[in-house]
Amino acid sequence: MSLSTHYNPKETESKWYAHWESKNYFHSEPDDREPFTIVIPPPNVTGVLHMGHMLNNTIQDILIRHARLKGKNACWVPGTDHASIATEAKVVKKLREQGIKKSDLTREEFLKHAFAWKDEYGGIILDQLKKLGASCDWQRTRFTMEESLSKAVIQVFVDLYKKGKIYRKLRMTNWDVEALTALSNEEVIHNDETIPLYHLRYKIEGTEDEYINIATVRPETIMADTAIAVHPDDPRFKHLVGKKALIPLINRPIPIIQDEYVDMEFGQGALKITPAHDPNDYEIGMRHGLEVIDSLNANGTLNEKAQILVGEDRFVARKKIKKLLEESGNLIEVENYTTSIGRSERTDAVVEPRLTMQWYVSMSEFAATGLEAVKSGDVKFYPEHMWNMYYQWLNEDNIRDWCISRQLWWGQQIPAWYIKTADGGRLKSDGEELVFVGATIEEALADAKKETGNNSLTINDLERDEDVVDTWFSSWLWPISVFDGFEKQDELKYYYPTNTLVTGWDIIFFWVARMIMAGYEWSEELLGKDLKGKQPFNDVYFTGMVRDNKRRKMSKSLGNSPDALKLIENYGADGVRFGMLSCASAGNDIIFDAPFDPETKQTKNESKLCEQGRNFCNKMWNALKLIKGWEIADTEQPKINELAVRWIKDKTDMVMADIEKNFESYRLSDALMNLYQLIWGDFCSWYLEMIKPAFISEGKSEPLDRKTYEATIEVYEKLMIALHPFMPFVTEEIWHQLRNRKEGNDCIIQHFPQAGRVDQSLISKVEKAKDAISKIRESRSSNGISPRESLNLFVENTQGATALFKIDGIKEMLIKLGNLSCLTLTDSEPANTVAFLSGTEKYFLELNIEIDVEAEIKRLEEEKKYLEGFINSVQKKLGNERFVSGAPAAVVEKERQKLADGLERLRLIDETLKQLK
RNA sequence: GGGUCGUUAGCUCAGUUGGUUUAGAGCGCUGCCUUGACAGGGCAGAGGUCACUGGUUCGAAUCCAGUACGACCCACCA
Numbered sequence: 003m004s005l006s007t008h009y010n011p012k013e014t015e016s017k018w019y020a021h022w023e024s025k026n027y028f029h030s031e032p033d034d035r036e037p038f039t040i041v042i043p044p045p046n047v048t049g050v051l052h053m054g055h056m057l058n059n060t061i062q063d064i065l066i067r068h069a070r071l072k073g074k075n076a077c078w079v080p081g082t083d084h085a086s087i088a089t090e091a092k093v094v095k096k097l098r099e100q101g102i103k104k105s106d107l108t109r110e111e112f113l114k115h116a117f118a119w120k121d122e123y124g125g126i127i128l129d130q131l132k133k134l135g136a137s138c139d140w141q142r143t144r145f146t147m148e149e150s151l152s153k154a155v156i157q158v159f160v161d162l163y164k165k166g167k168i169y170r171k172l173r174m175t176n177w178d179v180e181a182l183t184a185l186s187n188e189e190v191i192h193n194d195e196t197i198p199l200y201h202l203r204y205k206i207e208g209t210e211d212e213y214i215n216i217a218t219v220r221p222e223t224i225m226a227d228t229a230i231a232v233h234p235d236d237p238r239f240k241h242l243v244g245k246k247a248l249i250p251l252i253n254r255p256i257p258i259i260q261d262e263y264v265d266m267e268f269g270q271g272a273l274k275i276t277p278a279h280d281p282n283d284y285e286i287g288m289r290h291g292l293e294v295i296d297s298l299n300a301n302g303t304l305n306e307k308a309q310i311l312v313g314e315d316r317f318v319a320r321k322k323i324k325k326l327l328e329e330s331g332n333l334i335e336v337e338n339y340t341t342s343i344g345r346s347e348r349t350d351a352v353v354e355p356r357l358t359m360q361w362y363v364s365m366s367e368f369a370a371t372g373l374e375a376v377k378s379g380d381v382k383f384y385p386e387h388m389w390n391m392y393y394q395w396l397n398e399d400n401i402r403d404w405c406i407s408r409q410l411w412w413g414q415q416i417p418a419w420y421i422k423t424a425d426g427g428r429l430k431s432d433g434e435e436l437v438f439v440g441a442t443i444e445e446a447l448a449d450a451k452k453e454t455g456n457n458s459l460t461i462n463d464l465e466r467d468e469d470v471v472d473t474w475f476s477s478w479l480w481p482i483s484v485f486d487g488f489e490k491q492d493e494l495k496y497y498y499p500t501n502t503l504v505t506g507w508d509i510i511f512f513w514v515a516r517m518i519m520a521g522y523e524w525s526e527e528l529l530g531k532d533l534k535g536k537q538p539f540n541d542v543y544f545t546g547m548v549r550d551n552k553r554r555k556m557s558k559s560l561g562n563s564p565d566a567l568k569l570i571e572n573y574g575a576d577g578v579r580f581g582m583l584s585c586a587s588a589g590n591d592i593i594f595d596a597p598f599d600p601e602t603k604q605t606k607n608e609s610k611l612c613e614q615g616r617n618f619c620n621k622m623w624n625a626l627k628l629i630k631g632w633e634i635a636d637t638e639q640p641k642i643n644e645l646a647v648r649w650i651k652d653k654t655d656m657v658m659a660d661i662e663k664n665f666e667s668y669r670l671s672d673a674l675m676n677l678y679q680l681i682w683g684d685f686c687s688w689y690l691e692m693i694k695p696a697f698i699s700e701g702k703s704e705p706l707d708r709k710t711y712e713a714t715i716e717v718y719e720k721l722m723i724a725l726h727p728f729m730p731f732v733t734e735e736i737w738h739q740l741r742n743r744k745e746g747n748d749c750i751i752q753h754f755p756q757a758g759r760v761d762q763s764l765i766s767k768v769e770k771a772k773d774a775i776s777k778i779r780e781s782r783s784s785n786g787i788s789p790r791e792s793l794n795l796f797v798e799n800t801q802g803a804t805a806l807f808k809i810d811g812i813k814e815m816l817i818k819l820g821n822l823s824c825l826t827l828t829d830s831e832p833a834n835t836v837a838f839l840s841g842t843e844k845y846f847l848e849l850n851i852e853i854d855v856e857a858e859i860k861r862l863e864e865e866k867k868y869l870e871g872f873i874n875s876v877q878k879k880l881g882n883e884r885f886v887s888g889a890p891a892a893v894v895e896k897e898r899q900k901l902a903d904g905l906e907r908l909r910l911i912d913e914t915l916k917q918l919k
Numbered sequence: 920g921g922g923u924c925g926u927u928a929g930c931u932c933a934g935u936u937g938g939u940u941u942a943g944a945g946c947g948c949u950g951c952c953u954u955g956a957c958a959g960g961g962c963a964g965a966g967g968u969c970a971c972u973g974g975u976u977c978g979a980a981u982c983c984a985g986u987a988c989g990a991c992c993c994a995c996c997a
Contacts, residue, residue, distance in 0.1 A: 007957065192994095199997075217997050269997050280997090341996055390923055394993060507992090551931090553990065584945075585931065590924085591990080593931065595946085610946055611931085617959045628956035667935075675933080675944070687961085697955050776963080783951065783963045790952095872940055879938095885977035893938050893978095900940055 005630065005739075009623035011574025011616075015731045019132060022734075027070075027750055028137045030077035032496035038069035039077045039500040041481050041539075042138065043513070044146060047082040048089050048123050051130035051566045053548040053556050053594060054506060057586055060579045061545060062504045063136050064670055067727035069501075070137070071754040077497060078137060079484045081144035082124055086473045087181050087189075087348040090412040093119050109411050116412050120145075130567060135575045135730045137750075144484045146476040147414070154488040155414040155476045156441055158524070163418075163439040167364045168406075170418075170437060174281045175405055177356035178346040179302035179316075183409040184360050186472060187402060188512055190344040190353050199339035200324065201270060202332050204230065204247035207255045214239065214247050214258065215334060217269030219341065220279070221327060222319040224249055225308040226297035227256055229275040231286060234260040236271060250332035251323070252309050261286050281355050294357065302354060316354075361407040361416060361469070368519040369401040375518050380537040384668045388507055388544050395511040404516075406472045413470030419446040421454070422465050429454075437467075478516035479524075481538035487528055495532050498525060503539040506547060514542060543668050546591035550605065553593065561604045564596040568607035573616040576729035580615025583671050583728065618678060619732040625686050626736050629714060632695060635705035642818060643710040645811030646692035649768045650717050652760045653684050659757035661724060670728075677725050685721060688772060689714075691819055715740050720755045770806060771815050774840040778820040781836055781847050784861075791850075792823040796835065798844040798910075799827040806843065837862075837914045842906045844914075859918050866911050873904040 022028065030037075040062050045055060062078060070076040093116045094104050104112060128143065144151060162168045176185040200221045203213035214230055230247050232239035239258070246255040256275075263286055264273045277287030278296040287294060297308040302316045310326075311319045327333040344353040373396050375381045376389060383389055394400060407416060418439045421429035428435045436453065440446035443461050451459050479488070481503075487494035499521070505514060521538035548556050548563075556563035569578050586592045596605045657680045664673035693714065695704040718740055722733040726749050737749035782789060795816070797803045804827070807813050813825055828846070831837070835846035836858055879885050880897055 005956090008959070219997070265997080273997050282995090282997090339997090385924095387923070391992060394922065400993070510992095547991095549990095590932090595931065613959075614945065617957095620959050621957065624957035624960085626956085631956070663935080669933095669935080672933075672935090679944085686957090690956085694956095700955080703955075779962055780964085786951085788952080789962070868941080875941070879978070882977050888977050889938075896938080897940095904940075 005623070005627045007624070007627075009574075009619045009732065009735075011576060011619065011731065012571075014735045015133075015135070015575050018731050018734045019135065021748070022137065022750055023140070025746065025748070027748070028078070028139050029141055030075055030139050032493060033075055035073065035075040037077060037497055037501075038066070038072075038074040039079070039497045040066055040502055040504065041079045041484055041500055042081060043503075043505045043509075044081045044083040044144075044477065044480065045127050046085040046088055047120055047125070047127075047145065048085070048092055049127050051127055051134075053563055053566060053582075054545075055127070055131070056134060056566050056569075056578065057545055057548055057582050057592065058504055058506070059131055059134060059136050060582050061543065061586075061670060062502075063134070063579075063730075064583075064727040065502055065504070066137055067730060067750065068665060068754065070750065071723060071726065071752060073753065076137075077139055077142075079142045079144065080128060080131070080136070080138035080140060081142075081480075081484060082128065082146070083473060083477055084120075084145065084147040084412060086408055086410050086413040086470060087178070087183065087185075087346075089116065089120070090410050091181055091349055093412065112411050133567060133570055133575060135579065137730070142484065146473070146480070147412075150486050150489060151476060151479070151483045152414045154479050154483045155471060156417045157488050158479060158520075159414075159417055159471065159475075160439055160441050160445075161524075162363060167367070168361060168439075169364065170359060170361050172357060172359050173362075173405075174284045174355050175358050175360055176344065176346075177300070177354040177358065178349055178351055179300065179354050180349040180351040181346065181410070182300055184356075184358055184405055184407060185346055185353065186405045186474075189347045191347050192342040192344050194340050195343040196338050196340045197343070198324075198336045199269070200327070200336055201334040202250060202274075202327060203334055204250060204274075204332070206242060207246040207248055214242055214272050215270035216272045216274045218274055219339065220276075220320070221323050222304065222308075222311070222316055223276045223279045223297065224274065224323075225252055225254075225304075225310065226276045226278050226295040227274045228277060228287060228292040228295060229256050229290065230258045231261040231264050231273045231275050232258065232271065233264040233266045234262060236264075236266050238271060250330055251326055259290050261289065278357055279355060284355075284357070296357065298354065298356070300356075302351075360405050361418075361471075363404040363406055363475075365401050365403050366398065368516075368523070369396040369398065371522045372396050372515050372519045375522060375537055380535060381518055381539065382541050384541060384543045388510065388542070391507065392510055392515060396515060404472075406475050407467075407469040408472055409468070410470050413473065414476060416467040416469050416471060417441060417446070418467040419443060419450070419464040420467070421450060421459070421463055428465070438464075474512055474516060477513060478520045481517055481521065482524065482528070488524070491528055491532075495529060498529065499535040499537050500539045502541045502543055504543045504545065507544040508547065510544070541668075545586065548594050549591050550598070551593055551595065553591075556594070562598065564594070564605045564607045564609065569596075569609065569612055572607055573609070573612040574619060574731070576619050576732045577612045577614075577616035578609075579729060580618060580674070581609050581612030583674050584611050584614070586671055615729075618682065619729065621682055621686060622732060622736060625690060625718070626739055628690060628694075629711075629718070630739065632703070632711065633705040634708050634711050637705065637707045639707045639709040640814070641811040642814035643693045643707065643811075645768070645809070645815065646689055647710055647713040647717075648761070648764060650685060650689040651713070652765055654680065654717055654720060654755070655758040656760045656765065658724065658755050662757060674728050677721070677728070681721050681725065685717070689717075692815060719752075722749055723752045724755050726750065726752075764809075767806060767809050767812065768815075770841055770843075771812050774816055774843070774845060775819045777838045777840050777845065778816070778822075778847060781838055781849070785836065785849055785851065785853075787849055787851070789821060792821050793850070794848040795820065795822045795825045796828040796832050796846040796848070797825065798831075798846075799829050800843065802841070803827060803843050831914070831917055837910075839865075839907050839910055842903055842910070844910045855918055859915060862911055862915050862918070866908065866915070869904060869908050869911065873901065873908060876901045876904060 066076045066078045097115060176190045178185050197219055199217055199219050201215060201217045203215045206212040227249055242258050243260055245258050247258055248255055275283045275286055277284045277292055277294045295307055297304055299305045304311050304314050304319050306312050311322055346353055376392060418437050420435055420437055423429050438446040438449040440449060443464060447461055447464060451457050481500050485493040485497055517538045522536045525536045526533055550556055550562040554560060554562055595611050596609045599606045657676050661673045661676050693710050695706050697703045722737050726733040734749045816822060817825055832846050834853060835848045836853060837844060837846050876897055880901060886894055
């Protein structure tokens with residue numbers, strides 16, 4: 003069988019993925035092995051794979067495959083998130099395109115459409131993960147809105163309510179006027195925007211031409227003003243305090259009050275107070291007992307309380323009122339002003355502060371638990387400094403209660419009921435609506451009967467809260483609920499706590515912190531004394547954000563993200579995995595190198611790093627081709643091969659120790675580089691050249707001895723297993739090409755190579771030989787001698803040289819890789835040669851050409867200069883009494899050795915220079 | 920306003936708790952090498968006063984302080 007010159011990832015990848023799945027290698031069931039568990043950060047069910055997912059999931063797959071090769075019971079649970087706002091927005095948009103309005107549908111009808119949408123588009127992203135090679139246990143695929151997970155949400159809600167940790171309250175919240183729902187603070191993205199700042203004057207009541215001036219960016223809200231505030235210490239306004247000002251256009255009088263919140267320096271020094279439309283104004287209003295006038299509808303249009311411009315959208319109203327104010331003479335000036343504007347993360351609508359009744363989770367206890375979990379080391383962060391950000395979110399000064407209700411349909415409906423009254427309202431007590439929380443309506447009814455003493459109540463008298471809970475209120479249970487842990491604990495007992503969470507730092511509070519809190523809240527209740535730890539995961543590996551070469555976050559709207567699937571098509575999944583990883587160290591944002599095409603204004607689906615990954619696959623493929631092309635004979639193993647085999651085995655073992663260390667500290671890109679250099683550099687460039695049989699004639703070469711061949715295959719196998727977590731497809735393919743395998747003997751389930759004992763002195767001797775070979779090549783190169791021309795080489799007969807060449811195979815190695823006709827120890831400097839140093843050995847290469855003595859002298863003098871500088875620095879160190887007495891003996895000894903070597907080298911150069919001159 | 924991270928070769932980054940000769944990798948660049956595994960390749964080479972200023976130390980890219988620049992997070996912003 004002949005192999006093509008280029009590795010073909012396409013066929014190979016689909017072939018092996020199907021094979022692994024058919025063998026059920028990704029599936030995990032509890033058994034007596036040690037588990038290694040990862041739960042996927044569930045992507046949005048309607049999402050498509052982007053670069054962030056690629057990075058994230060590549061890392062998870064590496065950890066899972068590594069654990070599997072280490073003999074652990076590896077379990078990677080995949081799934082998707084229902085992403086309430088984003089998905090609902092998409093569904094609404096699609097229905098609108100079909101001419102269906104959400105408001106014309108019942109809740110049930112809408113959900114039917116939403117689920118139909120989910121069934122059609124949901125899961126695309128999971129199929130895309132398969133292309134990447136993700137070895138998820140697909141039989142365990144979960145969805146945050148499926149029955150079991152929804153039941154858990156309800157159970158947890160009821161539990162927290164009973165524990166007094168959930169409450170309902172009227173508060174100023176962030177309102178998304180497009181999605182028509184409240185948002186949590188974290189769902190609002192603040193960015194600086196430049197907008198007009200309007201300076202207005204309000205006439206003082208009872209005067210003809212006295213005014214008080216204010217500045218506002220929201221003139222359309224003036225009709226809801228209920229006061230003007232000035233600073234108590236501000237002399238400019240002292241005489242106005244207690245008087246009333248008239249709101250322009252509608253002439254409603256409002257009091258002028260004093261409050262320390264006002265910044266005297268800003269704008270006009272006086273502040274209009276609009277309690278319904280600004281959180282700070284609301285606070286001030288509360289302090290002064292001001293009326294709250296809400297002049298905006300939920301959809302952002304002005305209502306009848308505004309008296310004018312009723313029905314206009316707030317931004318249209320802003321433009322129109324500017325004109326009206328101008329006409330009425332109340333507009334003083336308009337200036338451009340840069341301020342931060344909050345927009346909805348999901349719909350990009352400018353967020354409106356709005357006073358609404360919402361459900362909250364009380365966070366102070368949760369936050370303390372969350373902090374302690376990380377502080378105590380139960381949960382470890384990689385990189386560690388993420389603690390700072392975590393602390394900043396959770397410390398008692400910053401923590402805020404979590405608004406969990408959303409005015410949407412796509413999500414788990416809040417399990418709370420109210421008692422309907424005859425007039426269509428809800429039964430109140432002390433002005434507050436009576437509410438009953440229970441897992442079922444019957445439970446709520448029982449409570450209602452008890453509380454009201456009215457035993458004639460039936461379920462028909464109850465109406466359920468319309469709202470659903472925040473998506474994160476289901477995903478914070480993910481590490482428990484994916485194992486159905488709230489219903490039964492058999493699997494939870496085995497898999498919990500999970501091992502590593504791999505996620506972006508941007509959701510450290512949204513998700514990571516809350517999962518930790520949920521873990522501490524419920525795991526012990528569920529697992530009791532069998533608990534292995536309350537934390538949902540032991541380690542959190544934070545990936546960076548993937549950015550473009552201008553350091554902008556990659557996003558669809560900017561067009562600066564390459565198409566993830568196209569990249570896989572172009573470079574193979576292994577190539578892309580290599581590319582992603584080689585620029586990703588934990589916690590640092592990664593700058594992905596895809597070039598920008600100014601013509602299409604899109605990022606090209608090209609990447610130098612992925613190309614390098616593809617080339618690496620090709621390199622390994624061709625090494626395989628070389629080995630498989632050799633004829634094997636039962637001949638005696640030549641000394642050079644024996645040495646080469648010993649060296650590559652030791653070198654491999656040595657690197658395996660580094661790799662293991664790097665895995666332990668999540669230095670995955672370092673581990674990959676270790677392997678890259680070992681395979682490409684040591685194995686291909688050096689080892690294979692050392693053992694490569696001599697060429698005889700066209701298409702024919704000497705046979706290779708069987709012993710070397712077997713050893714080579716063994717080493718190559720080891721390399722493939724070690725590389726498998728990073729590049730699973732190419733390694734599986736080569737694994738099968740290396741030998742005829744029995745059914746089920748696959749790379750994915752081998753044992754990860756152990757680091758063994760290593761003969762350091764052997765390794766360093768071969769390194770010396772390699773150095774001498776490079777120097778021979780350099781001499782050729784700089785003197786214009788072809789590598790094909792065999793040359794004579796002499797070595798100065800010293801103790802060091804004898805020791806080196808005593809090693810079986812070293813001499814042959816130099817002859818073979820340096821293309822020498824002979825290598826001779828000599829006591830005198832041979833004529834017509836160029837000299838070079840390797841270590842403290844002095845070599846003389848016979849070039850068979852006229853030697854340019856001048857150039858040679860120049861070269862040596864440069865080397866001498868460098869050496870003198872070096873010796874000088876070492877001598878200075880050793881001449882320092884405090885160094886010699888203060889530094890560890892080993893360090894001093896090393897310096898002495900450095901000096902001795904340096905001096906010896908200097909002597910040798912001087913010697914040659916003298917001869918040349 | 921509070922905080923975090925970063926600044927090392929033209930570019931993207933390592934540098935594992937201060938000592939591996941006077942700092943490494945990949946890409947890019949330069950020279951040479953094409954019928955013999957691989958041009959998606961080979962060999963060799965050029966390229967860095969480790970942002971700056973002080974300090975600690977026998978010794979600093981590495982530790983400390985300050986400065987500058989950049990990125991980000993939180994809060995506030997009429």
